[in-house]
Amino acid sequence: MIKKFKAINKAYKFRIYPNQEQQELIDKTIGCSRFIYNDFLAKAKDNEYKSYTKYSRQLPQLKKEYEWLKEVDSIALQQSLKDLDRAFKNFFSGKYNYPKFKSKRKARQSYRTQKFIRPSGSTNIEIKDNCIKLPKLSWVKFAKSKEIKGKINNVTVSKSKTGKYYISINVRQILKTIVNNNQGELGLDLGIKDFLTTSDGEHISNPGHLSKYEDKLAKLQKKLARKEEGSNNWHELKKKIAKVHTKIKNIRKDFLHKLSTRLTKENQLLVIEDLNVKGMLKNSKLAKHISDCAWNMFTTMLEYKSKWYDCILHKADRFFASSQTCSECGNKNPKVKDLSIRSWTCKCGATHDRDVNASLNLLQQGKLERGIN
Ligand SMILES: [Zn+2]
Incomplete structure (x- = not known):
């Protein structure tokens, strides 16, 4: 066992509730940051870009x-210059276009300050x-939905199109990762019946209460179809449906987060498998399931988590017929193409x-492609 420490950057986003005065100051800071960005971009256009x-x-x-630039957070103005510097560095790398002026209406309404x-x-x-x-703002209330670690x-302070204010707190976390040298290699078969099956024989299904809400959603949608479009009842139902949608989205996200972390x-x-999900979505029968999963x-x-925890994520060739090949002897059984066949016995006697x-097969293929024995 090797213990390693690794630093990662992570962002936490929360809604904030600034008072009237604070709102005005945030708006002003966003405006000043944009002004700085545009002013120095204009200077760079006139006589080539200097440095931050x-x-x-x-x-x-x-x-x-x-004078009004003095009223706002001075770090935000420096950060705006850093953004411009980044934009120019990107441009000089040849991969990006020449930096553009930030428009008051189109650009993201935000500024960044540093600790x-x-x-x-x-x-x-x-x-x-x-x-x-x-x-400059002093204390601002925020909807702290989780603990901030690191x-x-x-x-970054931002304002949405609907006039709500948010903060995104960027932190540095030190993770202790444990690398296990001998064990911990898995092939993962992403499926429809089970969400996931591992080469260790573990079947992981979608969370049970997900289907409960999916049934609820189906019922509500049927109900909606019977209502007159635009009526009060129709609007009520629409709202309910949106709520269930959010619930489903959250349950799924939570499930996927826990599973991917583990x-x-x-x-x-x-x-x-390096699945071509887009190609598979064309098949309408599978489409719902695939997007659901x-x-x-x-x-x-x-x-991204494999990077955090020092794990190699390998995507095996997607044309590799993983279900039809016997993992014991390598013999191919085309009959297994039929998705309804859940288990089968190979000529060599192995039951799968x-x-x-x-x-x-995925695990073997992945190791082969990476040259691991
Ligand atoms: Zn076999």
């Missing part, structure tokens, strides 16, 4: 010219209970559960 360091030295002069510790030991950003202290790097933590190699979402989670066999 050069431009940030010009900030005090600019503040003398435009620092004063020589006295006090900090400019602090969290206490369900309040956050932000530069050290705060920076905070699998990436416990294993050092995971092999999945949320394979895409799950794969994405596995992708369809999905366990598929995941065993």
Whole structure:
């Protein structure tokens, strides 16, 4: 067993409830940040881009010219220059277009501020209970739906199109990862009957209460079809349906998060099929199930969590006929193409559960492709 420490960045998003005065200051800061970005972009256009360091030295002069810039969080203005610097670096890399001016209406309404510790030991950003202290704004109430773990790097304050305010707190977390050298290699067969089957023979089904809400949703939708469109009842039902949708989405997300965390933590190699989900969605019979199972979402989670927990996620060739091949002898049995066949016996005498066999093949294929014995 090897214990390793690994630092990761993570963001927590919450809604905040600034008072009238704070709202005005947030709006102003967003405006000033945009102004800085656009002003220096114009300068760069006139006589080529300098550097963040050069431009940030010009900030005090600019503040003398435009007094109102002094009213807002000065770190936010520096961060705006850093964003511009990033945009230019991206452009110089050749992969991105020349930076564009930020329009008042189209650009994301946000600014970013960074945490620092004063020589006295006090900090400019602090969290206490369900309040956050932000530069210039002082204490703002927020909907703290979960505990924030780790050290705060920076905070982005944003305003939605509907006028709601949010913060995204970026933290640095130190994770202790345990790498198991001998065990923890799994092939994962993503399925329809079970959400997932592992090469260890574990069948993992979708959470039971998910189907309860799916039934509820189906009933409500039937009901909706009978109501007159636009009527009060119709609107009521629409609202109810939206609520059930959210509930289903949350249950599924929670399930996928827990499962992907467990699998990436416990294993050092995971092999999945590189499914062409888009291609499969064209098949309407499977479409509902596939989108329901949320394979895409799950794969994405596995992708980033495998990095957190030092696990290799390997995507095996998607044309590899994993269910039809006997994992014992390698013989191919085309009859298994029929999805209704759940178990089968090979010529060599081995009896297979369809999905366990598929995941065993995936594991073997993945190891072969990576050159692991
Ligand atoms: Zn066989």
